[in-house]
Amino acid sequence: MSALSLEPYGWDAFFAEAFAPHARAGLMPGRVLLQHNKIYLVCTRQGEIYAEVTGRVLHEARGREDLPAVGDWVALRPAGGEGRRATIHAVLPRKSKFSRKAAGSRTEEQVVAANVDTVFLVAGLDNDFNPRRLERYLIMSHESGARPVVVLNKADLAEDLEEKVREVERIAPGVPVVLMSARRGEGVERLLPFIWTGQTVALMGSSGVGKSTIVNRLLGDEAQRTQEVRSGDDRGKHTTTHRELILLPGGGLVMDTPGMRELQLLVSDRGLRETFDDVETLAAECRFSDCRHEGEPGCRIREALADGTLAAARFESYRKMLAEMAQAAVRQEQRAAQVEKGRVKRLTRAYNKSKKRY
Ligand code: GDP
Ligand code: ZN
Numbered sequence: 001m002s003a004l005s006l007e008p009y010g011w012d013a014f015f016a017e018a019f020a021p022h023a024r025a026g027l028m029p030g031r032v033l034l035q036h037n038k039i040y041l042v043c044t045r046q047g048e049i050y051a052e053v054t055g056r057v058l059h060e061a062r063g064r065e066d067l068p069a070v071g072d073w074v075a076l077r078p079a080g081g082e083g084r085r086a087t088i089h090a091v092l093p094r095k096s097k098f099s100r101k102a103a104g105s106r107t108e109e110q111v112v113a114a115n116v117d118t119v120f121l122v123a124g125l126d127n128d129f130n131p132r133r134l135e136r137y138l139i140m141s142h143e144s145g146a147r148p149v150v151v152l153n154k155a156d157l158a159e160d161l162e163e164k165v166r167e168v169e170r171i172a173p174g175v176p177v178v179l180m181s182a183r184r185g186e187g188v189e190r191l192l193p194f195i196w197t198g199q200t201v202a203l204m205g206s207s208g209v210g211k212s213t214i215v216n217r218l219l220g221d222e223a224q225r226t227q228e229v230r231s232g233d234d235r236g237k238h239t240t241t242h243r244e245l246i247l248l249p250g251g252g253l254v255m256d257t258p259g260m261r262e263l264q265l266l267v268s269d270r271g272l273r274e275t276f277d278d279v280e281t282l283a284a285e286c287r288f289s290d291c292r293h294e295g296e297p298g299c300r301i302r303e304a305l306a307d308g309t310l311a312a313a314r315f316e317s318y319r320k321m322l323a324e325m326a327q328a329a330v331r332q333e334q335r336a337a338q339v340e341k342g343r344v345k346r347l348t349r350a351y352n353k354s355k356k357r358y
Contacts, residue, residue, distance in 0.1 A: 003045040003046065004043075004044075004045050004046070004047060005045075006029065006030075006031070006043070006044075006045060007197065007198055008197055008198060008247060008251065008253075009031045009043055009198070009247070009253065010031065010073075010115065010117075010198045010199070010200055010253065011029065011031075011073070011198070012198065014095065015029065015073045015092055018073075018092045018093050019073070019075060019092060022075035022089070022090055025075075025089075026077070027075040027076055027077055027089055027090075028044055028045065028046075028075070028076050028077075028078065029044070029045075029073060029074070029075060029076070029092075030042035030043055030044035030049070030051070030073070030074055030076050030086075031043050031071070031072070031073050031074075031115075031245070032068050032069065032070050032071060032072045032073075032074060032114075032245070033048065033070065033243040033244065033245045034070060034243050034244050034245070035068070035069065035070050035244075038052055038053070039051075039052060039085070040052070040053075040068055040074075040088065041243065042074060042076060042086070042088075044076065044086075046078070049076075049078070049079070049085075049086050050085045050086070051074070051076055051085055051086040051087060051088050052085050052086075052087060052088065053067060053068065053087070053088045054087045054088065054089055056089075057088060057089065057090065057091075063109060064109065064110045064111070065097075065099065065109040065110065065111050066091065067091070067111075068088055068091050068114075069097070069110075069111035069112060069113065069114045070112070070113055070114065070244045070245055070255065070257050070259075071113050071114035071115045071116060071200060071245055071255055072091050072092070072094065072111075072114040072115065073091075073092040073115065074088045074089075074090065074091055074092065075088070075089045075090040075091075075092065076088055076089065077089060094111075094114045094115055094145075095115050095117070095145060096114070096115060096116050096117070096144050096145030096146045097111045097113070097114050097115075097116075097144060097145065098111070098112050098113040098114075098116065098119075098140070098144045098146075098202070098204075098259075098260060099111050099112065099144075100112055100259060110259070112257055112259025112260055113202055113255050113257055113259065113260050115200055116144065116146040116200050116201065116202040116255055117146060117147065117199045117200050117201065118146060118147045118148075118149055118194050118195070118199065118200075118201045118202075119141045119144065119146040119147070119148055119149070119201070119202045119203070119204055120149050120150075120151045120178075120191065120194075120201060120202070120203045120204070120205075120214070121134060121137040121138065121141060121148050121149065121150050121151065121204055121205060122151045122153055122203055122204065122205030122209045122210060122211050122214065123150065123151070123152055123153070123168075123205060123206075123209055124153055124154045124157075124205075124206075124208065124209040124210060125152050125153065125154045125155055125157060125158035125161065125164060126154050126157040126158070128206070128208070128209070129164060130206075131167055131168070131171055131313075131317075132317050132320075133206060134150065134168065134171055134172070135171055135275060135317055135321070137204050137205065138171070138172055138175070138275045139274075139275045139321075140204065141204065142274040142275055146202070148172070148175050149175065149176045149177075149178060149191075149194050150168055150172055150175055150176070150177045150178070151177075151178045151180065151191070151203075151205075151214070152164065152165065152168065152177060152178065152179050152180070153180055153181065153182050153209055153210040153213075153214065154181060154182075154183070154209075154210060155179045155180060155181045155186070155187065156181040156183065156184055156186075161179070165177060165179065170311060170314065171314070172275075173277070173278065176194070178190045178191060180214075182210045182213035182214045182217055183210070183213060185217060188214075188217045188218070191214075191218070192250070195218070195248065195250075195251070195252035195254075196251055196252055197251035197252060198251075198252070198253075199252045199253070200245070200252070200253045200254075200255055201252060201253070201254055201255065202254070202255040202256075202260055203215065203254075203256070203260075204260060215254055215256055218248055218250075218254060219246065219248065219249065219254075220249050244256055244257045244258075276314075276318045276321070278310070278314075279301070279310065279314065279315060279318045282300045282301050282304050282310060283300070283301055285300040286298060286299050286300050286301065287299070293315075301315065
């Protein structure tokens with residue numbers, strides 16, 4: 001059997017180098033296309049196979065973030081006999097990752113998409129256009145390690161188009177901006193310079209901004225039909241037979257996972273700093289390092305606000321973001337304290353029980 005090339009799936013020198021020790025151990029590389037609980041659909045040189053992680057990988061994982069996610073490159077041992085699943089022995093280092101907190105009260109990290117190269121931050125240019133939301137998505141993409149591209153969709157509905165584009169350029173200096181109308185099929189070609197063979201793109205944005213419409217445009221009509229046929233099985237039950245990492249007909253891959261769609265904001269200092277680089281740079285120039293920018297002498301922020309180099313709205317969203325982050329940190333601490341309290345309670349109970357026995 002002739003081996004499939006993994007390059008269209010994003011295999012490159014980075015992953016080849018990381019994989020080298022596993023190759024010596026007789027394992028083969030593959031990329032996760034779909035995850036269903038503990039079962040993974042993995043694309044390998046021998047085609048698509050189902051796989052499970054080994055007990056050892058499970059055991060050694062420090063948390064869910066150490067387990068494979070869609071988009072991950074993994075080291076596999078092929079299935080031995082008929083009907084058996086391959087085993088995943090390692091997850092290769094990630095170039096980028098999108099995470100969210102796992103369901104429940106614990107603040108455990110769960111990776112919902114790995115190794116995304118470029119993320120399209122989609123916003124609708126209709127009434128729902130919200131610059132603050134775009135800032136949040138920018139923070140997430142900076143955190144992930146993927147390169148952001150702002151996609152302004154529904155250009156057909158936009159009223160003050162130029163003003164909105166200028167606003168986005170203020171929010172996201174240096175980030176490419178693409179204008180399009182997915183419904184009309186206009187501007188789809190402007191996305192193509194960001195998608196080439198082996199490149200993985202993902203879409204992020206609020207519900208209703210047109211992400212599915214854009215994906216369908218990229219897939220083309222034929223793929224769209226196939227997806228429709230596949231969306232239900234013969235027993236009428238809905239099954240997820242489609243891949244969440246999809247090869248595009250023109251080269252490149254698009255990541256479309258449910259997790260990406262329900263991503264929560266996981267803000268961190270790094271993401272904030274990069275998104276509000278201009279504000280942070282000004283703040284660093286204030287005379288006092290603990291300047292609250294509330295009228296202290298030598299405040300660069302006040303100066304910039306006065307001469308118009310810093311927009312009041314932008315500074316306001318920076319402040320709001322800082323306040324939200326502080327709140328999130330408090331909540332996280334409270335949760336951690338609660339978990340600790342529960343642990344102490346359980347330990348005490350176990351201890352008291354053991355005392356009774358003796
Ligand atoms: P998603 O929730 O982000 O995946 O959004 P959808 O792709 O499902 O689109 C939501 C709605 O917006 C649908 O009714 C689409 O037909 C519509 N839509 C998508 N793109 C455009 C566009 O460029 N212009 C207009 N006017 N409507 C669009
Ligand atoms: Zn200041």
